[in-house]
Amino acid sequence: xxxxxxxxxxxxxxxxxxxxxxxxxxxxxxxxxxxxxxxxxxxxxxxxxxxxxxxxxxxxxxxxxxxxxxxxxxxxxxxxxxxxxxxxxxxxxxxxxxxxxxxxxxxxxxxxxxxxxxxxxxxxxxxxxxxxxxxxxxxxxxxxxxxxxxxxxxxxxxxxxxxxxxxxxxxxxxxxxxxxxxxxxxxxxxxxxxxxxxxxxxxxxxxxxxxxxxxxxxxxxxxxxxxxxxxxxxxxxxxxxxxxxxxxxxxxxxxxxxxxxxxxxxxxxxxxxxxxxxxxxxxxxxxxxxxxxxxxxxxxxxxxxx
Numbered sequence: 001x002x003x004x005x006x007x008x009x010x011x012x013x014x015x016x017x018x019x020x021x022x023x024x025x026x027x028x029x030x031x032x033x034x035x036x037x038x039x040x041x042x043x044x045x046x047x048x049x050x051x052x053x054x055x056x057x058x059x060x061x062x063x064x065x066x067x068x069x070x071x072x073x074x075x076x077x078x079x080x081x082x083x084x085x086x087x088x089x090x091x092x093x094x095x096x097x098x099x100x101x102x103x104x105x106x107x108x109x110x111x112x113x114x115x116x117x118x119x120x121x122x123x124x125x126x127x128x129x130x131x132x133x134x135x136x137x138x139x140x141x142x143x144x145x146x147x148x149x150x151x152x153x154x155x156x157x158x159x160x161x162x163x164x165x166x167x168x169x170x171x172x173x174x175x176x177x178x179x180x181x182x183x184x185x186x187x188x189x190x191x192x193x194x195x196x197x198x199x200x201x202x203x204x205x206x207x208x209x210x211x212x213x214x215x216x217x218x219x220x221x222x223x224x225x226x227x228x229x230x231x232x233x234x235x236x237x238x239x240x241x242x243x244x245x246x247x248x249x250x251x252x253x254x255x256x257x258x259x260x261x262x263x264x265x266x267x268x269x270x271x272x273x274x275x276x277x278x279x280x281x282x283x284x285x286x287x288x289x290x291x292x293x294x295x296x297x298x299x300x301x302x303x304x305x306x
Contacts, residue, residue: 046087
């Protein structure tokens, strides 16, 4: 499988060289154009409100020996090329705040606070904030932002494009599913934030259910519930995952959800070191899901976050 997460080990010499040789590049002011560019280049967006950018907001890097280099973005473009190397930079017009605030109203208070503040927002190519869990003293640290969030989104590309062109139930659901799998291949420390993005798309897809016939609502609500259990499994919260699986009657699992249900049972039993029960489900999961299960096991071992 191609590499999902780009390795961003930035040596001090490369950092200083990039800073010294960089040429100033204009940031995007059109959010739609920036999102299209992000999808084309498989990058995340590096976003600041226009006033935050102009009001002498500092961005800094930290060298290997602890030296802090502070740059005022509004007066010094020396970091622009470095930002462009890893992200698509955007200055959001203050006039569009209400539009963004309306879109974020169902995403929780923490998300709303992150949208409103002056810090850097790392967004996916459709404009969903990823770094809502950042501590305030890290949000302007470019070294940490690159090391943590400079992701190659090629794994998500098709689903991101489909959602951008038509945010229907199916496209939103498929993007959420892809994000859940994206978390499997990511760094353990980043998994919770990737899964929070997946949850945002899952909740958005759930909003379409009321428009469907009752039989479809039951099937797709069950899929959403199973995907939320999958997120727990990826985070090694297998005890809670087991409790939720126990509440599901196997007879009531829809045929389209049987593969996911089997995968979850197999993986949870493996995480519990219950080989006998895991073997019951082994023949019911695909080779691809088996590889995903093995990677989850490798990443989590026998530890637990319960």
